[in-house]
Amino acid sequence: MPERSSDLIENHSAVGMSALIGGIVALCLGLFVFREMYKELAYLLIILGIGAVGYGAYRLTQIRKVPVAKVNCPYCRATNVLTEAPKHDFTCTSCHRLVHVMNGRILEVFQVRCGFCNHLNFYTSKSVGLICEDCDREIPISTADGQMASKAFSTFSRHDDEGFYELALTSAGNKEEEVIATLQKMLALNRNQVKQMLEELPVVLLTGIPKKKAELLSAQLAMHGAVAQINPLASPPGT
Numbered sequence: 001m002p003e004r005s006s007d008l009i010e011n012h013s014a015v016g017m018s019a020l021i022g023g024i025v026a027l028c029l030g031l032f033v034f035r036e037m038y039k040e041l042a043y044l045l046i047i048l049g050i051g052a053v054g055y056g057a058y059r060l061t062q063i064r065k066v067p068v069a070k071v072n073c074p075y076c077r078a079t080n081v082l083t084e085a086p087k088h089d090f091t092c093t094s095c096h097r098l099v100h101v102m103n104g105r106i107l108e109v110f111q112v113r114c115g116f117c118n119h120l121n122f123y124t125s126k127s128v129g130l131i132c133e134d135c136d137r138e139i140p141i142s143t144a145d146g147q148m149a150s151k152a153f154s155t156f157s158r159h160d161d162e163g164f165y166e167l168a169l170t171s172a173g174n175k176e177e178e179v180i181a182t183l184q185k186m187l188a189l190n191r192n193q194v195k196q197m198l199e200e201l202p203v204v205l206l207t208g209i210p211k212k213k214a215e216l217l218s219a220q221l222a223m224h225g226a227v228a229q230i231n232p233l234a235s236p237p238g239t
């Protein structure tokens, strides 16, 4: 199990410093006792003190030798500093999501939006089920054989009293940079992904969202000169 380099460094410095301080105290005490003529006790304290100071110093030098393997979180892109390349799943220090590792490789993360609250969720090929991080409802994800988890869809339709809509971008307008920035935030995509999307208009931005949400996002895009269309979906998404 790879440790966090920062944990190891903390451990070295905590143990090193307390051994150092303890050793110095023992040395001082030894010298004091020596003056008071308890020589055996004095020697014992001095030997202990020297030993502790030496050990403390050794632990402190180990700090520089802590190995460092930098791993980028596939979810939030934060850099996690580990002592070795991860062989097992580990938790990101920044977003606290479990990073899936298989055969020493960090698994690619897929994005899916919750059909109920539109919160962006992530999964990897290791995920067997997915619960929305925001509303705790189950989100259907495609499994290895391309089958959709059907249980979640029945849940979908029960809540489907207002109907679902899709939001399609028909024109990016002439303030492309602003639109790219807006879409990056809206879809949690990176710049290149958004630029690719804009090359083939019209493009469906989101599907299976409530009308209110679609209207809100469409208005946001209109503010930057882009034109989006709201289309009702005949059936819940994915069916």
Ligand SMILES: [Zn+2]
Pocket: 073, 074, 075, 076, 077, 078, 092, 093, 094, 095, 096, 097
């Ligand atoms: Zn993270």
Ligand SMILES: [Zn+2]
Pocket: 114, 115, 116, 117, 118, 119, 132, 133, 134, 135, 136, 137
């Ligand atoms: Zn949700």
